Amino acid sequence: MSDHNHIKLPEGSIGKTTTTLNLGPTHPATHGVFQNILELDGERIVKAEATVGYIHRAFEKIAERRPLYQITTLTDRLNYCSSPINNMGWHLTVEKMLGIKTPKRVDYLRVIVMELARITDHLICTSIVGVDAGAFTGFLYVMQYRELVYEIYEEICGARLTTNMGRVGGFERNFSAAAWEKLERFLKEYPKAQKELEALLVRNRIFYERTRGTGAISAERALNYGFTGPNLRATGVDYDVRVHEPYSSYEDFEFQIPVGTTGDNHDRFIVRTEEIWQSLSIIEQAYRKIQSFKGAEAEVYHADVPEYYLPAKEDVYTKMEALIWHFKIVMGETDIPPAEVYQAVEGGNGELGYYLISDGGRSPYRLHFRRPCFIYYQAYEEIVKGSMLSDAVITMSSLNLIAGEMDA
Amino acid sequence: MFLTRYFSEIAEAVGSLLKGMRMTGYYFTHHKEIITQQYPDNRATLVLPERFRGEVVMTHTENNEHRCTGCTACELACPNGTIKVVTKFEVNAEGKKKKAVDKFVYLLELCTMCNLCIEACPTDAIRMAQTFEHSVYDRSQLTRILNKPDSKLQEGVE
Ligand code: SF4
Ligand code: SF4
Numbered sequence: 074m075s076d077h078n079h080i081k082l083p084e085g086s087i088g089k090t091t092t093t094l095n096l097g098p099t100h101p102a103t104h105g106v107f108q109n110i111l112e113l114d115g116e117r118i119v120k121a122e123a124t125v126g127y128i129h130r131a132f133e134k135i136a137e138r139r140p141l142y143q144i145t146t147l148t149d150r151l152n153y154c155s156s157p158i159n160n161m162g163w164h165l166t167v168e169k170m171l172g173i174k175t176p177k178r179v180d181y182l183r184v185i186v187m188e189l190a191r192i193t194d195h196l197i198c199t200s201i202v203g204v205d206a207g208a209f210t211g212f213l214y215v216m217q218y219r220e221l222v223y224e225i226y227e228e229i230c231g232a233r234l235t236t237n238m239g240r241v242g243g244f245e246r247n248f249s250a251a252a253w254e255k256l257e258r259f260l261k262e263y264p265k266a267q268k269e270l271e272a273l274l275v276r277n278r279i280f281y282e283r284t285r286g287t288g289a290i291s292a293e294r295a296l297n298y299g300f301t302g303p304n305l306r307a308t309g310v311d312y313d314v315r316v317h318e319p320y321s322s323y324e325d326f327e328f329q330i331p332v333g334t335t336g337d338n339h340d341r342f343i344v345r346t347e348e349i350w351q352s353l354s355i356i357e358q359a360y361r362k363i364q365s366f367k368g369a370e371a372e373v374y375h376a377d378v379p380e381y382y383l384p385a386k387e388d389v390y391t392k393m394e395a396l397i398w399h400f401k402i403v404m405g406e407t408d409i410p411p412a413e414v415y416q417a418v419e420g421g422n423g424e425l426g427y428y429l430i431s432d433g434g435r436s437p438y439r440l441h442f443r444r445p446c447f448i449y450y451q452a453y454e455e456i457v458k459g460s461m462l463s464d465a466v467i468t469m470s471s472l473n474l475i476a477g478e479m480d481a
Numbered sequence: 482m483f484l485t486r487y488f489s490e491i492a493e494a495v496g497s498l499l500k501g502m503r504m505t506g507y508y509f510t511h512h513k514e515i516i517t518q519q520y521p522d523n524r525a526t527l528v529l530p531e532r533f534r535g536e537v538v539m540t541h542t543e544n545n546e547h548r549c550t551g552c553t554a555c556e557l558a559c560p561n562g563t564i565k566v567v568t569k570f571e572v573n574a575e576g577k578k579k580k581a582v583d584k585f586v587y588l589l590e591l592c593t594m595c596n597l598c599i600e601a602c603p604t605d606a607i608r609m610a611q612t613f614e615h616s617v618y619d620r621s622q623l624t625r626i627l628n629k630p631d632s633k634l635q636e637g638v639e
Pocket of ligand 2: 548549550551552553554555556566582601602603604605606607
């Protein structure tokens, strides 16, 4: 009788006037693995649903079974655009728990590395905003300068993206002469590149029209969501972990916190651009401070904590004590005291926090990463509702949503 | 009033576009400053940083001797089970039994080049090589035995 009735359409789908669009999980416009289920009326978004968890790797659970020094490799894979910041943040957390005081020179070396990472992170974000607005050229130009930073990483630790840099207590090796040379070159050449990028995008009419007033969020809503970092500062709140809770001797540096006013895509872009200039000035200050160290102080690259810092290889071979410490550390036999600490660093994206609970033993009882991207993504639905589809894409990149950090 | 604003906006827009185009044009005419490298043609001249972490290798002397005592510290330090040290017992000249490495199995496909094993090795037996062309046609080629056949422990290392 009813042969043609075998297809069952979902309830209400015949009279429906909107289109459902899956933006992601693997869509060229989503830089990373996100899925946004958008309800479109023409090109206008009437409803958005953000999905998380496509690259969830259970890092917090894995960390519960690892000795502390092996967790650094997990932090690399959070925000992979600025992994040294994640590494340093983790070392700072462990040092806070163990009560290790690092020498000033180590702090300054860390500041240099962290600010370099911030520059690369912002560089990717700002140029990707350009790409999504249709200006691909800027992105290609800055890659060559990001390369300079990656070469510095290579000289310091040997890797480019997943750096696993440093150890609890300092660095595994001192910076090589080549690393300093490349840093100098970077400081000299980079401002020109930054000006080029700004010439391409800032005040460019098309870019301005595309970003101004789109993807805006008010300061109040941003604070309610728990925004931090450049995305919060673009709304006009001057919160920066480096200033409000200085770590790694940030209190020794002079720098400004750029803030925006409207919290839209354009302000986020401008705040990041200005932060790059501030980071450059911090690196220069740190470099000068490091050069002012004399004698034995100028060679310090780790704290003197034999219980937690691997001894030099010659000592392991000749001294009994060093040999014992070496094996104890490698096997994770050095017990960590029961403690509960929270340490935050100003990551490329915002406040990157490590909440570490230990009940003694060799590995954490619980470790939580406070990932700023996860929080921004919660607000994404609200931000894009009512805007055009093409603006939603720019919003995603200007919030600097990184899938690796969002999903941990 | 309206018209002047209209035209000045157009002028500004065109100006800002030209500013951007000048940048592009600059590189179009100054192709010496372009930094694209002609890989793989430049393989011979490619220099990698001294600390570059490419893959784990075991250092051997010209007498086919290595420094690995088979202590398995590297195996314990590896966060993702890349290394498997198979040990055996050797009887030395005085008739004493001693632990020695039989096979140092390294699974390149699991390695994240994190350097933790190198730091953990007390005798500096392994190091990072500056290689990066790791692609092969068959997965089994990624499982490597790092100690060379018939290699011995270097004299004086224990
Ligand atoms: S480099 Fe890291 S992942 Fe690779 S074998 Fe060594 S410890 Fe394991
Ligand atoms: S390579 Fe080094 S750490 Fe690994 S088993 Fe040999 S001696 Fe021990």
